[in-house]
Amino acid sequence: MAFGCVSAFAQEVFPRTSPRAGFIVSAKGGEELQFPAEPSWRPAFVRQDIIGGDTLRTGEIGTLGLTFADQTTIRVGRLSTLVVNEVATSGGSTELTLPSGSVWARASRGGSGVTVKTPAASAAIRGTDWSLAVVGDRTSLVVLEGVVVFSNPQGSVTVHQGEGATARIGERPTKTVLVRPDDREQMMFYLELRGLFRSLPAGNLDGAARRAERSRLAAIPAETRTTEDWIAVAENGLGYDRRDVVVQAVAEARSRLGGRPNARLDLVEAMLAASAKRYEEAARLFSRAAAGTGGRQKVTARCGYYAASVLADPKRDLTLPKTGSADQDVCAAYVTAFGTGLEDAEKILRQSEQRSPDHLLSSLLSAQVSLLLNRRDEMRATVARMVATDPDSPETLLASGYLKLSIDSDIEGAVADFSRGVEIAPGDAELWNGLGLAQSERDATREAEFAFRQAIEADPDDALGYSNFATFLLDQSRVEEAGALLDKALALDPSFSAAYTAKGRYFLQKGDEAKALEFLLAGSAADPAAAQGLLALAIGQYQSGDLEVAAQALDNADRLDRNDPITSMVRTAIAVDQLQADAAITHAREAVRRYRNRGGYFAALASTRSGGSYLGQAYRLLGLEDWGRFYTDRVFDPFSGTGYFDQSAAYRPNIFFSRPTLDQIQGEVSDAAGSLVLQGLFFDPLAVSGRLGRIDLLRRPFLDAEVGGSVIHRDGRTGWGQEASVQAFSNVPVPTSISLTFNRERTSNPDGFGGENSYLASGFVGMQPNAENRFLFWGTLSSASPDLFALNLAQFDSDEQTVKSYQVGAGWSHTFSYQNVLTGAVVATRARDVQDRYQFSSTIDPVFGLLLTNEMIFNQRTRADTITGALGHTFGWGDFTLRTGIEAQRGRIDSFTATSITFAIPGIGLSISDDVSQEDSVYFNLGRAYTNLMWQPSDRFEMEAGVQAHLIDIRSGSRDTYVDPRIGAAFSPANGHWLRAAWRRDTETSAGFTLSPITTVGLLPHALPVSLGGRRDTTALRWDAEWTPHIFTAVEYQNQRARDLDIPFPDNLDQYALEEGRIDYITATANIWLTHGIGVFGTVGVADSSTDDGAGGDIDLPFVPKRFGRAGVTFVHPSRIRFSLIENYIGSRFDAPGGIEVDAVWTTDAMASYETPDRRFLFSLSALNLFDEQYDLVAARPGNNEAVPGTGRTFAGSLKVRF
Template identity: 50%
Template sequence: MSVRSLTLLAAASALALSLAEAQAQSPIPRQGPSAGAIVAAKGGEEMRFVREDLWRAAALQQNVVGGDTLRTNAIGNLAILFADQTQIRVGRNSTLTVNDVAAGNAGTTELSLQSGNIWARAARGGTGVDVKTPAAVAAIRGTDWSLSVEGGRTSLIVLEGVVELTNSQGTVTVRQGEGAVVSIGQAPTKFVLTNSNDREQMLFYLSLRETFSSLSTTPLTGPGLRAERARIKALAPEARSAEDWLTLAEIAPSYDGRDVATQALAEARKRRLSTAQRARADMVEAALLGSQHRWSEAAALFAKAERGVDPKRRALASYGRYITQSLADPKRIYAEPAASANDAWGALAHAYVVAFKQDLNAAADVLKAAEKRFPNDARIAAAAATVAYTLNRRDDMRASIARAKALDPDDPEVIAADSSIRGDIDGEVNGAVESLRRALETAPGNAGLWNTLGLFESDRDRPIAAEEALRRAIAEDPWSPVAYANLAIFLLDQSRVEEAGALIDKALSLDPGFHVAYLARGRYLLQKGESAKGLEAILAGSAANPGLSQGLLLTALAYYQDGDDELAIQALDNADRLDPNDPVVSSVRTGIAIDQYQADQAVLAARETLRRYRQRGGDFTGIAVNKDGGSYPAQAYRFLNLNEWSRFYGDRVFDPFTASSYFDQSAVQRPRVFTQKPDVSTIETGVDTDMTALNLTIQGLFFDPLAVSGRIGRPDFIRRPFLDVEVGGAALRHNGRWGWGAEATAQGFSNEPLPTSFTLTASRAKANGRDLIDKEGADSGAFFVGMAPSASDRFLVFGAGANRDPALASISTPSSLLNATLDSTAMLGGAGWSHSFSDRNVLTGAVFGINALDRRYGEVAVVSPTNPNFIEGGTNWTRTRVEGAAASLSHMIGFGDVTLHYGLEAQRGRSTESNSGWGFTFNRVTSTYEKFVNIDDRTSTDFNASRLYADAFWRPFDWLEAQAGIERSTIEVENNDETMIAPRVGIAVSPFEGQWLRAAYRQDMLQPIAFTLAPVTTVGLAPNELPIGFGGETKTLALRWDAEWSPYVFTAVEYQRQEAEDLNIPVAYSVDTLGIGKARIERLAATANLWLTHGFGVFGTVGTVSSKIRSEEAPGADVPFIAGKFARAGVTFVHPSRLKLTFAGTFLSDITGNIEGRPIDDYWTADATLSWETPDRRLLFGLSVLNMFDEKYELALDARGPGRTFEASLKARF
């Protein structure tokens, strides 16, 4: 399966949880095996190598070996990834000794915490971790936990898992949601946590670089700042004074961008400046230098400016100096400037510094106090909201953001904070995007706004707009790693791996400890096929920021794709615990459950995915807008063969711009109106693929051409290079004779030179019966190639060919003799290009071609109906070829709730037929041929056809959608022209939760080449496929009622009335067809799907069909080979041992076998199919039984249906 989005995006605000780079230095090579490595550092941390007395600076990527000691100072913080995948974060004023690290899957990692605090995450079922403190030893066996030591007192909090805290006085077992405390010489005691918050235990802090990015160089704020900027902008450049240019330079960095600020500063310095103005200019230049990470130069200029600016700006300059000095020399601790008690900006700057020196919890307390002291400052309220959002303190967050909006709703930073909350928490993504674009009209140079906009455009599936916004963020602030990392992950979603790799390198060069860049590198390596290195990078990113739910999600995917199922589930559990409302986590659970044959868990997880999407509210409230949430329930129910239930979710979330919507609709099991020969391959569904499904698949592939391939065994949730091959064979036992089958499939994907997917298939089957009716053979092959070089362009090429020798009945009676053979060969193919001008503006062009050849041989002899003394007969060879080509052009464009789809298609081809043979009349009395005729003729017919169509799809609300369109179809055969103006209209209404009513009417004309880019469904309803000839018309009225009564019961009722022209009804086991000029067919079916849990799904359908011939062949008669009454029921059982079993029974009655109305007896058949995969998915065994009770019945007059048939198959995967 595919998962739509597993995107890991960095926080967009100034409080992004990135880690400041440690002082640039190279790690020192170590002797002996590495126990782990430092993956993130604040700056100023130290380590002492084993058997050495020297303390040295802790460098990023420095290997740690057994016996090393690490310590942090008052502002220090370290993240360490150990070789056994244990992740440790060391807080400030802490000393940790690494005594020993477990090797492989054996042993125990032994640490000593002399003072301070640590947070850690260890793998379930892996090696243990023992942490020795002055008061006790904590024995950890796979868990999330935090430990602190203050003097002789040790405190433990368990976030997940089990820990034993032991000393000589006693032992306590501490489980999830509990804590324990112990002092030297006393027994440990346990307590229960209430409302525990994992994030508050993870030692989060704000980097100084991000603090610097929020530094202002002007005391102006709010409306006053914007008014002054507007005044200056209104002046012609030549009319601006030195003060105007200087003020613009101060304002520009967060509004117009650094380039504008640089230019304005240069203009100001061209003019005469006072001493105070020169100091202000120095402060602006210092800020610009700081934005380029030129910390030392910036610190010197801030110090110089600090002496000459006014008191309000002096606070800004002093904090600028303090921050840039700290970044220039992380090992040295500088004194924080003393801020005035009446200075709101000083209070905000102090909060930022506390966030860095201590953690976000302390910063939240500082901001809460500042909000009380400065109740009219929107900046403080917005910052408080953002910190509360990061710490998941929802009530505080909402109170602060409401205050900020009331104070200054137009401030860009307030809008940015509010948009993050609206989009991420409330699900109002569209509203957030509108607000951000409004803010960018005011502040087009604000890189943070562009970054946040890019994230939300991606969230609502607008890849082109998202890429434009993220690239603009980079352009506005090329020294920030955030947008580089976000854009890299976005490009990885599109398999643009090499482009992403360059961006990741840039992000890490700007901030070697940036957690999102680590995660992006891990994903990059996964998509390059380097799983071990990718997992290591992902774990390093998770250690650097363990509170990022989707970082844990990526960890889970890496583990699962590497075969570590238990660790994958642990990572998903941790992600769920950190963010219990993330729908992507539960959707991944759905995919894993399906892969693990855990059908019940798949359904539960899929429904949970949908619940979470809708719980977000806003744009995600309705089921119809949750195309991701809807597709997973569709797959989960389809796995249990609850196909109508699956269809409900797939149709309900249809989005004309999303590939998965087309794939869901193509998987719908549409009924067969006419009886057909049953086949082993259709036991589970009862139907085979029709042209509607093929067109939907191709239309979907033009939106996602890389979906042409997928892993054959274990799924890849993140696409990476692969080549999978599956070969199989089957033995068929029928009527005492053996047949066989063989097939091979190769699927692959490569990132280079362009993201390309491909699929190749080939098969051969042979049934060796005694009689012609039991002999048949088929050869087939197909290929699909899809490429997606960019977000805007997609290419698809495909082709298929098949050769069939179908089973045909021989007739041998006293009055007649008939033998026939048929060799049918068909080839088809197509190629196309789809281009997105914008995210909802798509042009698709394609060409299709067909070449079909039928070769028939027949011999017949019958007693003359007028004179029994004569026998009439003959032998005939017929060769029919149809070849043609079609071109299609389609354009779709969305305007709000409306999607317009229009296009033009044209095709041309030729049909040729040649007949040769002879006919005779034989006189039985004289034993002589009285008449002998040679047959030798050839006909050729050219055809031209066209289709011009326009369609509109409207979904103003979740509970209402409507679709209307018109099509002009023409077909010209020789000099015979036919034109049809075909309207189509449909409406769908959901009056109550789980109830969906649909009605549609449409007219269709069958064209010689049936491929099309035009809409083939109307509000999800498609006409039942009928065997009509070229140019034949069908008028269809369809009504459907879907009802989900509970999580366990679903029903559907569908009615279709079809007026059809030019029916060519195939006759089973015959080369002949029955031609009917006009007919009406009315079909009513009721279906129930039941989920019984315990891996059982039950399905059943009953219905009736009324048909009437309305042309001269037999007016009023029933249409042959349509069952007037039908029923099908079955049960599917899925077991985690990778076993799947389906039993199904089919009943058909009230069937006529010819136009004269000769009846065919009612019959029922029972079928079963069983499959089992080995745990490593290398082998797949199958056993199927068709007509297991060997029911005797007719498919056509005097032509029996298949008797009991067994098929045993084996597939091997490489």
């Protein structure tokens, strides 16, 4: 934020011979340190090491922030003395003595404990937030979190959260209950005194008059300006215009004065010198200005002299500025906020607002103090008054922008206010910082980077701009750039809490956990009420494996800001990682509530292409797929990769019943929508890789490897599988993610069906060198040789097929401006299909009694090569998002077929053969142009419409054009209910990759196998309903009409070519969260299908069950045990167009897994058709008793080892 801590002074730390017990992280000035056995006091500087026996004291304006080796953080208040008796290292406890003054502290849960001795009582603390104050013979204690035993020789009391206690020397401690304990009031906030030089006027004009004067002066050509004009330019431009403009105006005025003194210019130069931290020079100039000016300029000069003098020498004894006029009140309040605390400053400002309600400078300071103290209603009232007074004042726009950004979550409104502000005052660094934060919040990365750079240019001596920009770069994993900025920030202000926190993130994202925790703790000590700093600390502690203290930091962050959704999302991610299913869902729901309260801006933590968002994972962890889909569809963002990953992960059933696989119960079914993952990766290419067996909430360098093996037993035969994966991420030379995977399975059964010999390998590389550009490279190859069943049964027969496919692709995505993204990709593919069919039959000639044989050998080799170019543009404005693009594909199909038929009569030596072969090549071009418009005026309604035009040009054949419209709408009539409807037409092309929209309002048509140029018309309706936090239902209906269907025959080379078909498909789903790590899910459905029987009648489509159901239960335990039991019902269906109706069947599947606590080993067991129910995919025909059986009982056991 725009408010921080004061810069430290000359930094000259003293080396210590003993191991350090802690160190000083922040100081205001004038603080002192006394070493053991030394009578003299030394200045206490930031980064000074502390050891047991040290004594620290603060003066009239001083405060100290300290961190210790046991992760205890302490803030020492003004006029206080603290003795560090002993700091725990291994065992024991930390012992401190507070003879006088006040401290606030936070001790780690499960740590060594802290004991603080005071003249009246001792406090024994273990894992808590607390404050102590000693005034005379009285000691008072406030417990903000945890438990403290407060005791003296006269007795003791146990003080819990929300309670306090007091004790006097010689009296028993007494306990009191605090009605509303305020953490912030105990944490000793102060305001940066340097900000005073930006808050006081150098001239006599304010508001509209000042803006009018600047406009008048700007209209005067530089060569005709008088000396008075140049002085006025400098006075009125200070804080509004860029520094070089003001410096030039001073120089022009000075040159015209010919060396004559001018107090008004002295005042301007004093303000410039003070802002540049040349405090001695500034004090001299302020003194001269005070002697030669009057009115409010004299007030500014006197106040500036006090501030510059104190910052130059904190021990200088000066009279505190007094209240009086509104300008005097601003000065007094600023000095009070710096010296004694924000609460006292707030009292001054409230009185000033009553006397001068239209004074913008005092109102701005009041708004800043209210924000720091979390006085939200007071800040709203102040900003409303400022808007009524002067809505175009930069002061008003600054306060209004931060109100909208930090409290009201009106991100667009904040951007508008800050943007208007920098138009009026391009030299105001605070406005540029606010604009950068707001742009970053809405993920306008290019605009945010520009704003942060402008903030640094406007005030190169302010640590805030460097820290904000560095944090922004860390969000993009640009850690080397961020590190240089943070070094500069801490050089400018060694006490700056935000820079400490960002530096901790820097080390965390560099992989240095020890350094990361040191700086994150320092940030927490420097500003213990910064919820975002505590959140970063929690992430660092969790990624270091310290779960208990991470939970404490999250509790503290939640207590300080109960409206921040990121805290709840971090809790969700941790719960998912720890398999705490109930906590994951609870925190996910709370995150959604907080996001909606703040305006619906959703931010994902480091997501991956395989896992999607933690919001979706929270429900998928318990098998509550549809519930998770409900939430992720509601928050889908077309400019966020996470939304595409979530849509890809959504479970979508296959309406044609085929042989079940182990992947279906192990949750590893691949994305039916194909290009969704790639589309997401173009927005977030660093998501190509993810940690194996663990999570990183913030990306840091890693290299993970996993190897696995499995044994699969089916139908009396045993097969095996193997897999390997390498996942990596590096920040240098540019942020890059790498993923390499390999899977192989050998389960072929020469005497059965359902097995195959296959392998799959893939490699992905994602790079994001800056905010504008993203690069993605990938390659895949696969090979499959499934067990096949010969349809035309003979005495001896066999079918064999091997399908190999290869794909390589490269793409680039560029952000021109906020929600203005161009993506281009080139993809090359090759597919090989080798089919061999052998049939042999024999019979006895009834006349001559001779043996007659017939042998047929069929071979087909097909190779298809394609290259695809795609260009897509995604553009958003207001409530609308427009996606447009063009795609072109050129391809060639080479085929070779050979058929050999041999008729023989072995008895007479007769053999007649007929061999036929053919080679053919077909060239084709495909084109697609599309446009798709989304409109989402609110969280409760969205509408989507689009059209796609296709060109299919087969050189040796036809040239056809198709137009596919689509339209959809979604509406939430009540909380927890989501109604969606869509109609769309889809034409089948061979392009396996597209940048065009895949879903319509989150709805995706069921996959129907149609040939090239085939068409699918789909009407889809869906009603999602969350009835209670524990019960969710979904009803979906799809009506599909298709042309040119090619329905594959199970385990066979043949397929059914149908001219047209219709399917009406309705499902009803229930998801129930029973708590205790148990999720129950169930789906029932009916389907009605038809196709033409060739004689004008209707018959059912093959392999479409008329009724079906699936129900199961999943149990997840934090001991890393998972178990699922699923019951499936497949209703009757026909095995061919007009074929035989196959009986219904019930099957049971089960899956269990255990992962060792260190995540090194993962064991899993799966069972398919556990009770070995016998059923057929294809029924036996009359005269032939052989059918195509379904999958029998199948067991699989696997082991994965991670490195």
